[in-house]
Amino acid sequence: xxxxxxxxxxxxAALLAGCEPFFTQAExxxxxxxxxxxxxxxxxxxxxxxxxxxxxxxxEQPPLFAGGLLxxxxxxxxxxxxxxRDAWRFYYENVELADFGNVYVSTFxxxxxxxxxxxxxxxxxxxxxxxxxxxxxxxxxxxxxxxELIAWVERETDVAALREQxxxxxxxxxxxxxxxxxxxxx
Numbered sequence: 001x002x003x004x005x006x007x008x009x010x011x012x013a014a015l016l017a018g019c020e021p022f023f024t025q026a027e028x029x030x031x032x033x034x035x036x037x038x039x040x041x042x043x044x045x046x047x048x049x050x051x052x053x054x055x056x057x058x059x060e061q062p063p064l065f066a067g068g069l070l071x072x073x074x075x076x077x078x079x080x081x082x083x084x085r086d087a088w089r090f091y092y093e094n095v096e097l098a099d100f101g102n103v104y105v106s107t108f109x110x111x112x113x114x115x116x117x118x119x120x121x122x123x124x125x126x127x128x129x130x131x132x133x134x135x136x137x138x139x140x141x142x143x144x145x146x147x148e149l150i151a152w153v154e155r156e157t158d159v160a161a162l163r164e165q166x167x168x169x170x171x172x173x174x175x176x177x178x179x180x181x182x183x184x185x186x
Contacts, residue, residue, distance in 0.1 A: 045148035081137025
């Protein structure tokens with residue numbers, strides 16, 4: 001969210017100074033997509049942390065998935081772009097059927113114009129994966145999560161390495177300091 005606010009302030013300052021915009025629409029969309037996912041992760045993990053500290057149990061679904069979540073029995077038959085189906089099937093076969101996590105498929109409309117498909121995988125631990133696609137199936141984002149933190153990959157070609165972490169359990173270097181940055185402090 002801070003990244004989004006900073007980018008928007010820089011853009012506003014440039015426009016007020018009479019400069020040409022130096023962010024492309026794709027760059028602004030990327031900040032918006034990531035910010036949307038990161039904000040929703042933080043909201044849910046904060047609620048989970050607060051419930052944990054109060055002695056409560058686990059929360060059901062993050063707010064990110066409350067509206068557009070496809071039920072497990074519907075995922076196989078719901079029309080969706082092929083890349084979304086491929087991502088869902090990969091995580092379903094390698095995580096859910098392997099019985100160490102769950103896969104969620106959701107749709108959202110962002111900025112009143114962009115329909116997003118989100119494939120989110122959570123393990124029985126604290127980590128997971130998230131992939132975002134446009135409604136036409138074009139890849140937008142992918143990342144590896146640890147609680148509320150997300151390490152994003154920069155290129156679609158990096159998704160194969162990200163998915164390989166399902167098999168290895170490895171976390172990207174961007175999450176090496178996760179215990180210092182997460183809200184789940186001892």
